[in-house]
Amino acid sequence: MARIKKPKTLKHITLFGFFAVTVAMTMDIHEYPVFATSGLHLIFFLVAGAILWFIPTALCAAELATVETWKDGGIFVWVRNTLGKRLGFAAIFFQWLQVTVGFTAMLYFIIGIFADSFNLAIINENPLLKCGLAALIFWVMSLMQLRGSRHTVLINKIGVIAGILIPAVLMAFMSIAFLASGGHSNLELIGDSVMPDFSKITTIVVFISFILSYMGIEASASYTNEMKDPKKNYPIAILMVAGVAILLNVIGGLSIAITVPNSDLSLNAGIIQSLQATLEFFGANFGWLIKILTVMIATGVLSELSGWVVGPIKGLQQAAEDGLLPAKYVRTNRHGVPTRLLLVQGIITTAWITIITLIGGGNNLSFLISITITVVIYAVAYLLMYAGYFNLILKKKHLKRRFEAPGGQIGKIIIASVGLVTTVFCLVISFIPPSSLTGGQTGPYFAALVPASLLALSAPFVIYAVRNRKSKTS
DSSP states (O other): OOOOOOOOOOSOBOHHHHHHHHHHHHOOGGGHHHHHTTTTHHHHHHHHHIIIIIHHHHHHHHHHHTBTTOSSSHHHHHHHHHHOHHHHHHHHHHHHHHHHHHHHHHHHHHHHHHHHHTTOTHHHHOHHHHHHHHHHHHHHHHHHGGGOGGGGHHHHHHHHIIIIIHHHHHHHHHHHHHHHTTOOOSSOOOTTTTSOOTTOGGGGTTHHHHHHHHTTHHHHGGGGGGBSSHHHHHHHHHHHHHHHHHHHHHHHHHHHHHHSOGGGOOTTTHHHHHHHHHHHHTTOOOHHHHHHHHHHHHHHHHHHHHHHHHTTHHHHHHHHHTTSSOGGGTOOOTTSOOHHHHHHHHHHHHHHHHHHHHHHOSSHHHHHHHHHHHHHHHHHHHHHHHHHHHHHHHHOTTSOBSOOOSSHHHHHHHHHHHHHHHHHHHHHHTTSOOTTSOHHHHHHHHHHHHHHHHHHHHHHHHHHHHHHHHHHHO
């Protein structure tokens, strides 16, 4: 998955500066094992996801973010000012709620790689133990945020370099050395294997995980207001980001697919499995190196998680300031952290961890359920964003903005329509069980996915109705 955080106030952001910020928001190393399950199809899915969803979403979000009077507030302000307060609240609620589900996948990943490299299988296989450990890690990270972001800046910087960039480069190098030295590839390199078999719908269900890796791009759109010449530089930067994201994700996914048989692949610990396989091939005892890399990768994911803990609730805090939540949720501690919202987020995240882990059994099924619920919730938020964008370009043409999507009015409609249709497609296929599930897993998959999705999607409208009724009677 990709990270949402409020940018620093800068006078000017260069093309490279914006590129760096956006890459940091959209790179999720913990999704590499999911990509690997698609084999060479991942190349098609990553390119298709960039063209059909990432670039259209980025262009539409940038135009919404640069409307002269909408510079602050993100998706809440964009949807509120085009579709009304109720849908604006729903949009920010969904954007925030998907994070509470997404935390589960991040926590599973951390537990999985430690279990695999330190021979602690029980923490990954026992649902109760895994549930408790995931909740403990999350609450520790949440409590660390109470003193503000100043104390987590260092771990974020170290995490991006040591936990994402270095492992990705190392995996690529080791996989090349593995193949060059005569290692057996678990990936079938046949001529037409890059293209998925569209006659089998279950083979493309995994496409949603590739879209998920690009989600969060709307958060970086707010930086467009500080860019030098955004009309020229923004499209260039987005194309650069798409290229780098595709390259690194292809390297990570293929490295795992080549070295780890799909039947043995753990969605939680696939990266460690790949590193172990390549090191064992060369016959050296590098167990100590695996442990070091495990800590490095875990630090990277923890730095991503820490950035998500407080970032999204800032949007809910704005909704509270707008009167859509009780006034108590506006209050912050002396470090500027909205403590009550942080507490609510912790409780909801713990509930998600418990439901997904205990129903799914704590293994690959739980990981897939958490990713799918995240996509369902976030997809609806994007549907509202696109609806707001159509309202902007069709009914509010007079509003000034620093950036406009290319192609004039027709171009804007085409770009937004492509992104909207892709979002609807992802939402629909989210409810089709992946082909990797066995017959006995399909029941638990739907038992968790359907009720959780209905509960999540109805929650903001219930909250809004209650608040609206109270405001009328007070």
